[in-house]
Amino acid sequence: MSQIKPNILLIGCGPHARRVYVPALKGTEKNFGTDVKAIVELKEKESDTSGFIGTYYPNAYGIYVEPFAKSHRHTLPPYLEQQLNSIVKSGGINGVVIATDPLNHMQYALWAQKLGLHVLMDKPISTYENVANSTMQARQLMVDFYQLMENHRNNRCFVINTQRRFMPQFDVIEGKINEVAARYGMPVTTMQSTHSDGQWRLPNEILTQTYHPYLGWGKVSHSGYHMIDLAGKLTKESYACAGKKFDEISVFSRFIRPSGLLKQQSQQDLVNLFGKDYQKLSPKTDEELTQLYKVNNEAEVDAAALVSLSSDGVLMTNITLNLLHNGFCRRDWMMPNTDLYKGNGRVRHEYHNIQQGPLQNIQAHSYQSNDKHDVNTEDDFALGGNNHYDIHIYKNSNLIGGTPLEIITAKDLALSHSLDTTKVMNELARHKAVHDFIEVITGQRKTAALKANLPDHGLSVQLMSMVYESGIKGKEVRQPFQGNPKGEEHGKSQKV
Numbered sequence: 001m002s003q004i005k006p007n008i009l010l011i012g013c014g015p016h017a018r019r020v021y022v023p024a025l026k027g028t029e030k031n032f033g034t035d036v037k038a039i040v041e042l043k044e045k046e047s048d049t050s051g052f053i054g055t056y057y058p059n060a061y062g063i064y065v066e067p068f069a070k071s072h073r074h075t076l077p078p079y080l081e082q083q084l085n086s087i088v089k090s091g092g093i094n095g096v097v098i099a100t101d102p103l104n105h106m107q108y109a110l111w112a113q114k115l116g117l118h119v120l121m122d123k124p125i126s127t128y129e130n131v132a133n134s135t136m137q138a139r140q141l142m143v144d145f146y147q148l149m150e151n152h153r154n155n156r157c158f159v160i161n162t163q164r165r166f167m168p169q170f171d172v173i174e175g176k177i178n179e180v181a182a183r184y185g186m187p188v189t190t191m192q193s194t195h196s197d198g199q200w201r202l203p204n205e206i207l208t209q210t211y212h213p214y215l216g217w218g219k220v221s222h223s224g225y226h227m228i229d230l231a232g233k234l235t236k237e238s239y240a241c242a243g244k245k246f247d248e249i250s251v252f253s254r255f256i257r258p259s260g261l262l263k264q265q266s267q268q269d270l271v272n273l274f275g276k277d278y279q280k281l282s283p284k285t286d287e288e289l290t291q292l293y294k295v296n297n298e299a300e301v302d303a304a305a306l307v308s309l310s311s312d313g314v315l316m317t318n319i320t321l322n323l324l325h326n327g328f329c330r331r332d333w334m335m336p337n338t339d340l341y342k343g344n345g346r347v348r349h350e351y352h353n354i355q356q357g358p359l360q361n362i363q364a365h366s367y368q369s370n371d372k373h374d375v376n377t378e379d380d381f382a383l384g385g386n387n388h389y390d391i392h393i394y395k396n397s398n399l400i401g402g403t404p405l406e407i408i409t410a411k412d413l414a415l416s417h418s419l420d421t422t423k424v425m426n427e428l429a430r431h432k433a434v435h436d437f438i439e440v441i442t443g444q445r446k447t448a449a450l451k452a453n454l455p456d457h458g459l460s461v462q463l464m465s466m467v468y469e470s471g472i473k474g475k476e477v478r479q480p481f482q483g484n485p486k487g488e489e490h491g492k493s494q495k496v
Contacts, residue, residue: 005033006441007092009084009117010060011040011108012099013049015211015341016122020427021097022056024434032438036060037091040084040100042067061087068104074147076107088115095120095441097434102127102221106144109158113151119158120437123229125454125461127221131468132255132299138468142482145461148454157440157447158454162229163429165451166436168413169389170230173354173362176393177234180360181241184400188238190355192320195227196327198347198371202334203267203289204282206258207296211340214258214325218299220467224323228467229460231319234354235309236459246309246316251466252476253305257298259290261326274334281334301325305467309481321467330371345371348426361394376422381411386424458482 008025010017028034038061041049046064053060065080076084087093096112098105098121106126112119126144128137152158164170181187197219199212206214212222220228239245266286271278284292300323307319331345350366369384380386389410395402414421419428433452439445447453462482470477 003032003444004094004442005035005092006095006438008034008036009038009040009087009091009093009096010036010099011096012101012122013039013041013045013053014099015339017097017099018052019342020430021099021434022053024431025097025438026056027431028435028438032442034438037093038063038087040065061091063087068107074106074110076111081111084111085115088117094118095437097437098122103129106147109148110151113148113153113156113158116153116156118156118437118441119454120434121158121160123160123162124221124225124464125160125457127217129216130297131217131221132257133216133297133472135469135472138465138472141461141465141468145458149458152454154447157437157450159433159437159440159450160452160454160457161430161433162226162452162457162460163426163433164226164230165233166429166432167389167425168417168419169364169391169410169425172391172408172413173352173364174234174237176360176362177238177354177356178241180356180400181238184359185242185244186356186359187242187244188235188317188354189357190318190353191231191235192322192351192353193227193231194322194324194349194351195223196324196347196349197223198327198329198345198349198368199325200329200331200345201325202270202282202336203258203262204284205336206261207289207292209336209340212325214299214301215293215296216299218255218257218301218303219323219325220300220303220464220471222325224303224321224467225460225464227321227323228463229457230352231307231321232459232463233456235317235319238356239309244311244316246311247481248310248313248478249462249466249481250308250310250476250478251305251463251470253303253467253470254474255300255471256302256326258293258301259298261301262286262290264326278334300471303467303471305470307463307466342371342373347371359396359400363392363394365390365392373424376424378411378421381409381414381421387411387414387421389425 025034025036036057039053040063043064043066050062063083095118098108102124105121109121126141131137303323305321308315309317328347329345330347337343347368352364354362366389368386373386376386387410391408393406395404397404410425436445436450440447466477
């Protein structure tokens, strides 16, 4: 039987898609015959986008659209749907990569499901223009997930590109946790996760920049979802392996918003830091900025959340999430660079501490010191390097075997998995998500073997929704664990 040729529609060609999706799709061309038949991007970016995509896919058809009206929140504008339907038919398109602003995820995702296309989509699954201030919008996140699940087909993939699930580090951590859980009935009992994006945005920029904004929606809808997903996935699987369950979730979260940043570092503090030129660049007072933030629905820059899992009314597991945009950064300039994705001083710090009672403790440490990640060497696996990611495993070895301390480095894993050591492993994981997506389209991988298929994100979406609702209310939120539709906790929709 001949291999199915992956014909792809790329929706969204911004900084992330250019850095990850376009090169990754091009990399699968030789083995799978992958071809990007068409791209969709905003009309205002037509000139720049057509020039970029032409270097990779000169024959790709460009569709350039105006921003959608709010009335089209869950459906595409009719003219665009008709145009896309025609492109899918004429181009034999069987897969779609959705890399738009997450405010548009649902429109494109529901359309793709209606046509029976395979989907690879960025995180989060959905978010809203004022989700950090509206409990209705926070709760809508779960409604969206259920709507997508109602349309989900087992023979079609819907991969959410939560790249940590595709990293060998995650495989190691998940395997060690589940081994102890299965053998000794001990799930994750306590977990602490901290993630800092190192994104320094100056006060006036918060009002003008729309890329990863802090107005309406913020960190939880950006990289924060990765940490929520990782905590939910590891904990849920440990319970399943231990033969135990939790049936209630409580969340208490607090947000630091842009007005809080001004309390931390005032306009005068920034003049002292950058000099008098800063005052010319940003003349508004703290009071003026604070008022503008509030009028424009300021959202979370940093979020802290305590997540508790209970069974039959008895608390079993606490998870602490520290989700930071405002952390150590290498930006030392006043005017922002054009590339706000990776080119504005961004530095990542990440830490996880996972306890399984008295039996095992796993710590993951990943700390960068530089903001330039395009060129990597063997030294970048060391502390402060672009690829630093060490795993420390402490075991009660006299009881459960093994050694009291095992250290596994990213370099160990890169070599054992024959990975390109000149690349950042985090980005290689994104490429792996693309590779798995293409394998499903060609029939070489079953959807059941996917690491991040839509049905396995129910808990992650519920936690994201609850973090927002608690942060809005300023008090604890409790809910039954909703699992996934049709009562399946581990996400296998029955629709065919």
